[in-house]
Amino acid sequence: MSAAVSALAFDVFGTVVDWRTSISREATSFFADIGRTDIDPAAFADAWRGLYQPAMEECRSGRRPFVRLDILNRETLDTLLDRHDVSMGEAKRADFARAWRRLDPWPDAVEGLTRLKRRYPIVTLSNGNIALMLEMARRGGLPWDAILGAEITQAYKPDPRAYLGTAAALDIAPASLCLVAAHHSDLAAARACGLAAAYVDRPLEYGGRAAPDRHLRQDWDYETKSLVDLAERLGC
Amino acid sequence: MSAAVSALAFDVFGTVVDWRTSISREATSFFADIGRTDIDPAAFADAWRGLYQPAMEECRSGRRPFVRLDILNRETLDTLLDRHDVSMGEAKRADFARAWRRLDPWPDAVEGLTRLKRRYPIVTLSNGNIALMLEMARRGGLPWDAILGAEITQAYKPDPRAYLGTAAALDIAPASLCLVAAHHSDLAAARACGLAAAYVDRPLEYGGRAAPDRHLRQDWDYETKSLVDLAERLGC
CATH class of the missing domain: 1.10.150.240 (Putative phosphatase; domain 2)
Known part of the structure; x- marks a missing residue:
């Protein structure tokens, strides 16, 4: 990183x-x-x-x-x-x-986020609204520092305002924020805004079928297999 | 409650x-x-x-x-x-x-919030902005579920929009949200918006001098000595 x-x-x-x-x-x-x-x-x-x-x-x-x-x-x-x-x-x-x-976390998510949170603030940059994210987090044990993204910026990804507004709310430059996502389309939009980009492979997201945005693949700053893998790579 | x-x-x-x-x-x-x-x-x-x-x-x-x-x-x-x-x-x-x-929590705050969080979603309804609240929470170990209040509503308390907008972000009626505060002025504004009101006495906030809003005292839904006291009263 x-x-x-x-x-x-x-x-x-x-x-x-x-x-x-x-x-x-x-x-x-x-x-x-x-x-x-x-x-x-x-x-x-x-x-x-x-x-x-x-x-x-x-x-x-x-x-x-x-x-x-x-x-x-x-x-x-x-x-x-x-x-x-x-x-x-x-x-x-x-x-x-x-x-x-009421969506369940992937098996590595809670451990990965908990480890990453030790070193980095971890926030949502999701299209999900605040009440949705909050209920999901409490149910699944996702230890977010803050729920940012679409509702606070009033913009749905990949609208640049969602990425730039989230960095602004954190009072940091876009380059100081890294988006972690399983979707190349999302990472591409974040990179276009100046954010760093960490890919997490989720081969089962579509039940084993190929992801619709696989043609948007780029060389990302990190390419990982899970959030625990990302934590390991970042020394968390 | x-x-x-x-x-x-x-x-x-x-x-x-x-x-x-x-x-x-x-x-x-x-x-x-x-x-x-x-x-x-x-x-x-x-x-x-x-x-x-x-x-x-x-x-x-x-x-x-x-x-x-x-x-x-x-x-x-x-x-x-x-x-x-x-x-x-x-x-x-x-x-x-x-x-x-970089403000330190009162000695009862982390234990009180941790206990209250078991049963209730706990969010900030502060005039502090997101980056400020996030850094303070990470430094002091305040386990917020979400950082709401002034920045997400673009309104400073006691503007009603700060209270009503926070309830709206949680997707609940104002009467389903309880403001916890040491200030009668804040609780009075929240009550005027239909929120429940829990008072926490902080006699040392002004170094032992009387609070400037003591004339605004009302019978609040709860009157407590600390956040641990509030947790006890709510059976958390």
Whole structure:
């Protein structure tokens, strides 16, 4: 790590937590409750994740003011439930939409973050909103120093304001902040803003299929297999 | 505590940390370095704190856009150093201004917060900016779940937006959030916004002198002697 780096910012969905397994588990449970075992939960998780970027793009493009990810998750859930002709009451829908607050950490995440935190401030630089990140952190034991990213900057990655605003909130130069992420697209946008970039390989994020952004791979400042591996490389 | 309360938000300066002793210690050191032992450090701390509300009032009144507390602390430091005809270079001034990031917790604070955190999300609802709160928390071991308050709401207490915006970021109703503070003025403003209010008595905040807002005392939802006392009362 460059001597200039003084804080670590983390992508969360896919990098720190395993959204696909967790959303599949939640979908299994919600669909079982209403007798809709015909819907494949992993395919549902993938389809829900598939609506994530288009929903944020409405805000990034300026066609819609910034709204929190919890709200986008609820809207995309409603779209998918309609698509499957699912009948589900309001309270259950609201709870299902918050499944994104209940994602399990990858097995190395808590140990890796705990070790990294000894030396570096560790903050979220996620598109998840504050309440979502907070509930997820308390449930999974993620020891963030602060929850930054989209909501405090009112901008969704890869909008440069999300990266630059997070560095500004930390009162450090962009080059002093390192983004840790499993996604080349995210790291590329961070690097374009002047941040350092640490890649964490998550081959199971898409259930073993290739990542959609693999063509954006670059030589990153660090290339690691896990957050524990990153901690080792940084001497934490 | 009302069953409706689901999160605790904390005033920090005076409630969680002892600004007067810490700023006096810092002032002693900075003035000794330049041979200005004629300046009384405790009086300097009181004078610096005295410029805090007028500086924020410029932003609250709309005469000036919101700027972070770090910036106000630097400006009020410059004012005071001029008043004492102190000659001090830029790097030392910048470091001195950040003395507000290096305030020590009251002796009960870390244990109290750690216990309260087991049951409730604990967040800052301070006028301190994110970088200031983060450095203070890492230095003192304050285990916040999130750093909310002035910077994320772009409003200084007692502006209602600081309280209401913090509840909104947590995605809870104002009545579900309890402000914990040593200041009646802060609690009164929080109550006016619908928050619950827990008072923590800090008789040494002003070096043993009476608090300036003692005439604003009300019957608060909780009245406690320390954060450990609050944890006991809440069964944490």
